[in-house]
Each structure stands twice: as C-alpha cells, then as structure tokens.
Amino acid sequence: MSELLPALLIVLPIVGATLPLGVGLLRENVGWSIAALVLSVEAGLAAWLAAAVYGGEGAARIVHVLGGETFGRRGATENFVVGIELVADAFSGLMVLLVAGVALAVLAFARRGGPRGNAFYSGYLLLTGGLMGLFLTGDLFNLFVFLEIVGLTTYGLVASDRDAESAVAALKYLVIGTTGASLYLLGVGYLFLRTGALNMVDVSRSLAGEPEWIDGALYGDPLVLAAFGFIAVGLMTKAAIYPLHTWQPDAYAAAPDAVTVYISALVSTGGAYAFARVTWTVFTSEFFAVGQNARILELVIVLACLSVVLGSGLAAMQRRLKRLFAYSSVSQFGLIVIGVCVAVHPAGGTQATRLAVYGVVIHLLGHGLVKGGLFATVGALAHGTGARRVREYAGLAKRRPFLSGSLAVLGLAIVGVPPTIGFLGKWYLAVGALNTRLWPVIFVVFASTLLTLLYVARLLEKLYFDGPAEGAAPAAGPEPEGPGAPGGADGAVITDGAGSLSYGMIALAVSAAVLTVLLGFAGSALTDAAQPIAQAVIEAAPEVSAGG
Amino acid sequence: MVSAFGIALFGFVLATALATALLRDILAVIIVFAAYSLGMALFYAFLLAPDVAMTEAAIGAGVTTLLLLLTIATTVREEPGIAIERPNLPALVVFGGLLVVMIGTVTQFPALGSRNAPVWSNPEVTQYYLEHSYKDTKVHNAVTAVLAGYRGFDTFGEAVVVFAAGISTLVVLGREVFTRE
C-alpha cells in the first residue's frame, strides 16, 4: 500500500488545485477551505510515507513505478526503466515531510494575511504538488517538468499582490528562473545524448560504464563534463547562489507575506535538493575522483563561498527586514552548496563525506524551518504593528513579546547558536569541511557567522534594548500594506494592531521557534535519518537503500 | 542537396534569431519572432520530427504571436528611439562563453542519424520502445505511445505546466474572471 503514496502525494494537490476554480463557479472564496482540507490529507499521507520509509530497520526505499509493469520497470532490476519512477528514500522522505508541514502551516498565516481568491489557492496547491514531485521523482527529465511547475506558480504567486514592485520582481524571477531551468534541461539533454537514459539510477550506471553497450566509464567525456556544468549552473540559479542570486532578494521582499514564508522555506530548498540529488546520485563521488574533475567542484565551492560572504555582508547592510533575511538565504544556500561539494570531493575521506551529508540534510531541513519561521514572524509583526524596517523595531519587544521572542530564537538559529537546528547543520558542515582540509572554506564559514551575528545582534538590540525613539515611531495603520509603501512617517500615531494580525500568525511563528529548538536537541535522530544517504554517497551507489 | 538545404535553412534561422534579439521595436520583434518559428518548424520537419514541427507551428507561430500582440495592445508601447538594440558588455561575455561551450561540445555529438548514438542504440530504452510500443499499446505512432504510455507522467506534468500557466496569469492579473458570469 505504501508504494502508492509517492504518486498520491503528487497528484492529490494537483487535483485539489482544479477544485477552487471549479467550485469557484458556484461559490466565492472557497479557496482557503479547499486548500486546508487537501493539505491536511496531504500532511497525513506525508507522515504515513515518512513512517513507511523510516519505520523499519534502516531506511526503506519506496519505489512507485508509474504505468506499472508494462510502462515502467520490466522484469529484473538490472534492466533499465523504460518509464518513470517515483522514489521515496531517506532523503526525499524528510523533504516531503517538510513540504507537507510548511504548506499546511502557511495556510494558518494566509487565512488573514494572504491574498484571497480562488485562483491564488489553485496556484498554492499546484506549487505544493510541484514541490512534492520535485522531491520524489527519480527521473531527470521529470525533475525538469516539476521545476517548471514550481517555477511558473512561484512567479505568479510572487506577483499576486499586483503592485508594481512585485510585478517587476516576478518578471525578473521569471526571466532568470526560466534561463536556469533551460540550462538544466540542456545538461539533461547532453546526458541523454551520451547515455540514452533518463532515469537517475540508470544514467548513473551508464556513466560508470556498467551496461555492456557502453564501453568504459564516461567520466572523462567532454559531453558529460559539460552536462554537469549546465546542470550545476541551472540548479544554482534556482538555489540563488552568487552571482545568480539577483532574483531572490527582490522576489522575497516584494511577494505578499504568506507567499514569502512559503517560497523562502521551500522553493530554493527544492533547487538545492535537486543539486544535491544530481551530484550525489547521478554523478557520484567517482565522477569527481577522475582526472581534473575535482577542479569543477572547487570552482563551484569558490562561487558558494562568495555567496556565503557576500550574502551575509549584503544582509548586514539592509534596512528592510524581508530584504535582510532574503540576503541571508543567499548565504545559507551557499553553505549548503559547499556541503554538497565537500561530500563528493576526493580530498575528503569517509568521515568528511558523512559529516558533510549530515550537514547538508540537516541544514536544508533547518533552513527551511528557520527561514520560514523568520518570514512568518516578520510578516506577523508587520501585520500587527506596520513595522517593516529595522529602525521601526525599536522597543517592539514590549508590545509583541511572543513574536519578538520567536524572532530572537530564530535569529540565533540563523547565526548557529546551540541548541538550535541551525547550529547542528552549520556544525556538521564546518566539521565536514575541516576533515577535507579546505581551510579557506572554514574561514568563510567563520566570517559569515560573525557577519550574521552582527545583523542579528543589531536587530535584537533594537527589539529589546531600544525604546521607541521619538520621531522614529513605526508607521502604523493600514497604509504600509505594500512593501514599497514609505514607512516611518514622522509622528505617526501608533495604532497597535493594524487589524490583520491573527492568532494563526502568532502560533505559526512561535511553533517554528519551538520546533527549531526541539530539533536542536534531536541531533542523533536527525543524523540517524541521514545515515543511509551518507552511506550511499560514500559507496558512490546510485540508490539510497536500506541502512548498512 | 540535403546539406545545401540544411545550410540555407540554418542561415535563415540564424538571421531571424539575431533579428529577434537585436531589433528594438516590439511589434517588429513579434513579427520577426513568428518568422523564426517558421524556420524552426521547417528545421524540425527537415530532421523528420513531424510531431515537434507541428507543435512549433501551432504554438510558436500561431498562438504565441497572437498572445504577444494582444499583450502589447493592452499595454503602453513606447516608441523606440533607435532601430537596433545596443548589446551590453556583460551579456555579450555570457553569450560568448555559452557559444564557446556549445560549439566545443557540438563537435563531440554523434553524427546526425548515426546508428551508434546511444540515444538510438540503447537497447533498453529507445530500441525497447521501437520493439514493444505497438505490442503494448496497439498504437501506430511510437511517439504517442511513449508520450501517453511509457512517459505518461511527464505528459501529465506538462499538462499541469500549461494549467499552471493559466492559473498564474489569473493570479497576476488579479482576475477571478470566472466567478462573474
């Protein structure tokens, strides 16, 4: 029965997405209720899938062969897959849980704060279905299809405020994101040209030269090298790595608050996951051990390091909260990409790989949670008080103790202060890099932590130790609805609560903070969950199979 | 003769692509882009991919042109001061880099129509389709058998992409068009 779950997880939100429009012919504003219903079921299914994956000894690899015997995998497993497979393993199982949880939680925010309308919730459900597909597919081309679904719906949702700023941001995202997806497709095309296969495991086996109709490993083939280059650039665009990050701050800052929470937690995570998946599962560490191939990896690491440093540096210079945390995402995804590369770098031993994989998995999960929570808190504070800039946060702690508290906790998690999940991820990444003896990387991680501490501390100082300065009172009232609205008009009256702050928003922010700390204590459980992935990367096995 | 035709066609496609990139007047660009689509459809037909050619003809030349025209009709269009876009330096650098990579790798491609190309010769995917698609589906067009059968989920995804494009447009334009009748 659990073999059916991967397909159901993808199809259910997509079917759900047709409902708000269809039922919308009869009634208005049914979108939220339909989305809540569908996503509750979805969360249940995701939990079931996770239980099936992690329930037994080690981690199970649940495969759903689309089209069944005839159109999917025929006969013994040594044969290639003729159709498409969905795979839920230790890696995707965790991610699916994250998607389902965040999608459901953000609805609590969107009830009051989000854009309304049936079309919006159709897009929201489509995005969820697309992300599920992105994390569950085991096919390179299918991954592209889901990248497209995720991309298209995200462009739409970013512009759902329909002010000029968000339209421009969405357009920029559209152009850059589509270019990235096209480059990825080009890379997949090259791989297909060389191997004649699209299934990730089959491509990986072909690259290793396993099938008898391919003579020898293809690791030195110029087409395969170019394919990795295209795929890496394409997916790094999606994950917003310097210098391909330019779409991200605009998109995060201009999108409606609920959408920012959602896309900051999941969309770039999808890009980073795809990069890790392709690097680890399709190319494997053996590809990088051949000849000078590790140089490509080092080039990517250099870009990622730049991303880490410049991301935190630019974040420290921002005045608007949403922009600040958007740049911080650039830096965090830089860390994740570093981890992905370190894990397969030939200079590292088994231990380095293991630690780096733990770091990537935990940081992907943790960043999704923390960044989503941060944007939820910032959004809730903006809805409650109208404050969107750092200076408007002066003394807010007294008026909004819960939200300020969760902002503090989540901010410290971004810095990497124990005992939060942010600390765990960063710790494993740093120790992994240490084991590979990539000293510049250690320095970069350290520098970025200091920069992050700088802006988080500044924020907390404003929040807790600054009284509301005269003349710099937060702009309040219904006026600063759009992010582009001029804030901080002198002598504006503080009307506490612009009326749109809901208990759902506060609950979301606080529970994200609590979960961040709780998971910080669950280090061993998380590394256990990530253990099969690390094992597969170490063995350069294309399949993440039961823990061994 | 085959190569003469191919070269002439390639020249045409290249000219249209350059004109699309460089012309400044949007209306002219849309018309030139339609011509580019014509050329691409011919190319696909020439490479014996009639399904792709037909899609390019229907979507690229027909529907896209109309939707683009409609879009500039409902928005403000500025009069360009210059006829030809002046390309900017970073874009040229990126373009040049991509061009070098593409030309460098294209020389590594298997020859056109080569029977040894893995895409064709792979006995467990392409050859499998050719052998089994009729037996499995009783459909004569192997392309349809692959699209709707073996890789039906991709087709599902692509159909959802089209649907998502529609939804996104509704969201962006803020239309609940369909609730008011």
Added chain:
Amino acid sequence: MSDRQPNEKPVVRGADGSESAYVESQVIMSTVRVIAPFSLTYGFFLLFHGADSPGGSFQGGAIIGATVLMIAFAFGIESTRNWLRNRTVVVLAAGGAAMFALVGLIPMAYGANFLEHPFYHEQFGIKTKWGLEAIEALGVAPIVAGVVSGLFFVIAAGALPATEEVSEDD
C-alpha cells in the same frame, strides 16, 4: 543593417483604445466564417488521429484554441466571450486536468499504479489503447484549448487595479 531608422511608420498605441477599438470588417468576418469550421474539424482530426499519425492532443488542442482566437479576432472579443461563456473555459481547463488525474487514479483505487493503462484491460476489458486516447482527448486537449482561449480572454481584459481586492474584509 543600416542605421537609418524606420521611424515613419504610424504610431501605434493601445493604452486608451482598449475594447471599443473593435472595427467590423466584412472581408475578415466572412472569410473566418468559411474557415473556422474547417480548422475546428482539423483540430479534432489531429486530436483523434494522433495515435496513428503525427500530431496529437497537444497540437489538436492548440488548433481548437486558435480557432476560438480566430473567431474572437473577427467578431470581437466581447461577443465571443458572451458566446463561449467563461464557464466553458474553466470547465475545459480545470476539468481536463482533473480528468487526466482521474484516468491515472482509477487504477490506484484498485491497488495498481498511477496511469497503469493495462489495468483497464484486466479489470474492465477496455483496450490499453483507449487509456492512452482518454488522457489525450479528455486530458491534454481540453487543457490546452481551454488555457489558450482563457489566456486570450484574460489578457484582453487586462489587469484589475490592485486596490480592489486587497480589502480588509474577512
């Protein structure tokens, strides 16, 4: 290409003259009246004949959508919208997506896999071929036709001003 600028062409602006700009043209109207039935038929031909010759639901759906566009160009968008009610477009697009998923989901209800067409043969004696035809004709084609014509109507109608919907009612 010379630097002489082709600037003598008529200034074309569209911001103000939106929906009222429609001008009846007898030539176009009567030509479309003749051609539209043929192109519609041809769209359906492609759609149903895709299993045996190039073409298929995607192309067929696009031609059907293009026929609607053709009619709209000739007879004016407002009157076409009234004739082809909004409901039709939604039912086509959303219904197509739902039908596609449904064809895939029915085998799953019996424990088979998603889109496992041979299941229909084993369980109900329906040939595998009809499963393929079903997702093409009931799924892809309506989505494409619906979205193409829907996009046309939505873009023609333009964006609503941003203030109208971000009201604070709940």
Added chain:
Amino acid sequence: MTPAGTGVAPVAFISAELVTDVFLGTATVFILLVVAMFYRVVKGPSTQDRVLAVNVLGTNTVVVLALLAAALGEPSLLDIALVYALLNFLMAVAISKFTVERGGVL
C-alpha cells in the same frame, strides 16, 4: 533516402536520388527566397511591409514543407503544412487588425 510514398513513380532513366535531389534543390531555392524576403521583414519600414513579408514567408514555408514531404517521402509533413496554412492566415488577420485599429486588436 528512398522516395517511397512520394507517389512519384520514377521513370526508368530518372533515378530515385535524382527526384529527391530535384525536390530538395527546389526547396533550397525557396529557402533562399525566404531569406531575401526576410530582409523586408527586418527593414520594414512600415508594419504593412512586415505583415505582407511575413505572410509571404508563411506561404513559402507551406511550399517548402510540401516539397520536403515529397523529397523525404514523409507524407505526414503535409499535415504540418496544413496547420501552417491555417495559422498563417490567422497571423495575418491579427497583425493587420492590430495595425489598422491602432493597437486595438479587440
């Protein structure tokens, strides 16, 4: 390339290759005409010039497709020609309405 299915029964002294070559050669000449016509599309100067030029391009494409179908022995390419003929008309209507009505396509 065999001209099977072209419907052209080769006379004894005309080889199949020659027939293919003649069709392809003619198609090549048409492509060169298309390139020449494309100058008008780019140059304009008026939109009417462009509309007319792109319409000629479309018609030429239909001819080339038909010639290709004969040369390559793929009658299915005629279907594409049919699609093209239809959409070419639509495109011409759309662009000319756009021009005549000063931006109001509606």
